Amino acid sequence: MAANPRNGRPYRRLCTAQRAxxxxxxxxxxxxxxxxxxxxxxxxxxxxxxxxxxxLSRGGDLTDPTNARSAHRRCNSARGNRTDAARQPVRSSRRW
Structure with a gap:
């Protein structure tokens, strides 16, 4: 069984850079x-x-910095695997 690539150093480094x-x-x-x-x-x-x-489910690269974006956990989850071309408001009826 292969290791989870999200536990690897390149992915963690990308997360740290994006967070910064x-x-x-x-x-x-x-x-x-x-x-x-x-x-x-x-x-x-x-x-x-x-x-x-x-x-990632549509061929995106896990560790490509040009594919990385900062997001809220709930926005990321609600977006699912929609592409930017199919962009729709995630929570048009929710209040912050």
Missing amino acids: LLLPCWWCGKPIAYELTGLAAQRHPLAFTLDHLVP
């Missing part, structure tokens, strides 16, 4: 709670997660 940019969520444009780390970040909907412009 302190960018807003590329999907909704709102600030990300970068101060959340550890278990809190794994569960909090506004925590940072690395999203991919071209979803």
Whole structure:
């Protein structure tokens, strides 16, 4: 069985570099709670997660910096594997 590539050094390095940019969520444009780390970040909907412009399920590269985007955990989950061309508001009816 192959190891999980998200546990590898290149992916972790990409996450660290993307997090250091302190960018807003590329999907909704709102600030990300970068101060959340550890278990809190794994569960909090506004925590940072690395999203991919071209979803991995559609051939996107896991460790390509040009495919990496900063996103809220909930935006990334709600987006699923939609591409930017099929962009629709993730939470048009939700309030922050």
